[in-house]
């Protein structure tokens with residue numbers, strides 16, 4: 001990655017120009033940099049799905065915002081910038097109680113987790129959920145939502161993250177790096193399994209996660225972290241995971257009372273009303289204190305490479321953001 005100077009962009013019709021104070025990093029940015037993210041613009045490009053900052057300009061018809069307003073937004077690329085134009089419907093007022101860095105940690109993680117757990121996963125009080133990568137950005141957001149719902153939360157994560165996750169409310173952390181997580185989960189649940197699993201790992205993991213469901217259980221698939229990596233060994237690893245992708249048979253699913261669904265927030269842009277409604281709940285959660293965006297580390301733009309390396313080395317707990325100098 002490298003920094004480039006470009007002329008300041010002017011907001012187009014219906015767009016809000018934001019002076020960025022923090023940009024959220026998502027795992028998708030890493031996959032895009034590695035050339036493994038099908039939705040990314042052709043390289044070279046500016047990635048970045050979310051920002052927080054100050055409204056600096058308004059295009060014709062960009063209703064609902066004023067110059068000088070503190071906001072946060074879903075950007076769909078271009079977020080790693082000092083200035084970015086965003087359609088007005090993807091811009092939300094920043095709650096006063098959180099910093100710009102925390103606000104930049106909200107859009108992708110909390111909307112994804114809300115859609116997975118509440119909208120498609122239909123998680124209820126008293127049900128159990130297994131959150132894979134519980135210590136990551138989406139993982140921590142999912143934990144906030146699960147605990148607010150009154151669910152019992154199981155989570156896989158590197159063992160160094162377990163004590164932090166327990167403090168955040170995770171009922172049962174599971175070390176998936178050094179042990180086989182499925183027998184561990186079955187042990188913890190008296191052999192029953194859980195009602196919901198959210199799985200961004202992909203490949204063979206989806207097969208295992210399906211096995212972890214008890215009757216009426218749902219599996220939400222939403223990523224392929226197993227694809228991450230560069231070089232020939234990583235590509236062979238990816239191929240091995242692709243071969244392991246399970247084929248679900250509806251007749252078998254009917255017989256065992258299990259469901260599978262997929263989620264891609266990046267393909268929900270046309271559902272503006274839904275996104276706005278979910279964000280309303282999340283902002284209310286910030287005000288009520290159960291939405292707790294957690295920023296592990298902020299890197300200046302100049303250190304964007306180090307920031308990506310930090311995530312790739314699995315050192316992050318929660319969100320990593322970039323800040324303009």
Ligand SMILES: NC(=O)c1ccc[n+]([C@@H]2O[C@H](COP(=O)([O-])OP(=O)(O)OC[C@H]3O[C@@H](n4cnc5c(N)ncnc54)[C@H](OP(=O)(O)O)[C@@H]3O)[C@@H](O)[C@H]2O)c1
Nearest residue numbers: 026027112136137138157158200222223225263264265314
């Ligand atoms: N479909 C959607 O709409 C959507 C939206 C957002 C995110 N996602 C997906 O959700 C996943 C999590 O995204 P995120 O942005 O919240 O990132 P993140 O969880 O902060 O990602 C980093 C963490 O993932 C874990 N991890 C698992 N496999 C890894 C690998 N091969 N290389 C490095 N880390 C790995 C590590 O935690 P441990 O130390 O615990 O292993 C690491 O700390 C990604 O797969 C992403 O593509 C999908």
